[in-house]
Amino acid sequence: MNKPTPVHPELRDQAHQTRTTSAGWMLQRLACMTETQMQTRLKVHGLKMDHFIVLMALTEKEGASQTEIGEGLRLAGYTVSRALDALEKQGLVERKQDAQSRRTHRVFLTDDGRALMPSIFGIIGDLNKDLLDQLPAEDQQEFLRLLTVLTQAVGSGCG
Amino acid sequence: MNKPTPVHPELRDQAHQTRTTSAGWMLQRLACMTETQMQTRLKVHGLKMDHFIVLMALTEKEGASQTEIGEGLRLAGYTVSRALDALEKQGLVERKQDAQSRRTHRVFLTDDGRALMPSIFGIIGDLNKDLLDQLPAEDQQEFLRLLTVLTQAVGSGCG
DNA sequence: ACACGATACTTGCAATTGCAAATATTGCAA
């Protein structure tokens, strides 16, 4: 006599099903957990997620303009602007005037910034290893392959 | 003669490698894109991500307390509290006093709330289909299997 | 040369979020 409310088993089961077996939900969960771990590890170096992404972009193309840094990534212009403010204050990057255009900044890693990157790659390597090690060896390559196909298929946006 | 700055090819290549081939980065990108799509579709119904997650939790266990709703999910107590404020204002849920404890609220979907869920499941189904359809048919089950192994392995946290 | 729309970046302000304190209630122990 402890079921006064009529429940709705079909809906309830569908919700449970969705939460435990849908690709999107699982994807969210995995991404959230790896992001949390990344944030924790980055905090040791005084960095936030956005800052880290900007550093990665700059490592890949030193001397990029702020627009170029944000391009194709999930970062709005003002996010890049404010991330650079912080990174400059930490002495990890520097803005220089573009030779051709006075409204464009060319951004470079400082020596300190470059010196920091190996530790960051170390963190990424560790976390990727931790993640993949949850899969049996024979599945790891397969998972990477599927992720690659998907990320290439979904096109640009969100970094 | 257009390379005045000595660059660092090893770091640059490592950054590129990381951005394009690491599991974590690809995971982030996929999750971000599906989340963005979800947000867009939810906005049609006047819902935000948190609200949707709370509705899912309530569908799975009607009459849950606010603490129970947040439990195991990525939602802090105050997030649940404020999400319920909004959902109650929209008439989708209602807080009732618990019979045993005056400090606990039991939360229920209203008829309107229940009526909304099928469309939401429709959205989730669509998006999951869109995602999986980026993979050849023979890989779709495999991807789901790997995701399932991983989400179960990483344990609780983040929903 | 000058006007005007486009581009690159920055910033004010409002909305959102997270932490930490407040409120209300409970259970347990002295």
Place this chain on the structure above:
DNA sequence: TTGCAATATTTGCAATTGCAAGTATCGTGT
């Protein structure tokens, strides 16, 4: 029974974020 730590939820406030407007510069057409 009384006081005190624990639990459940709410809320004030500070930090963060996003939008939209602001500043500066550029390029193009006249």
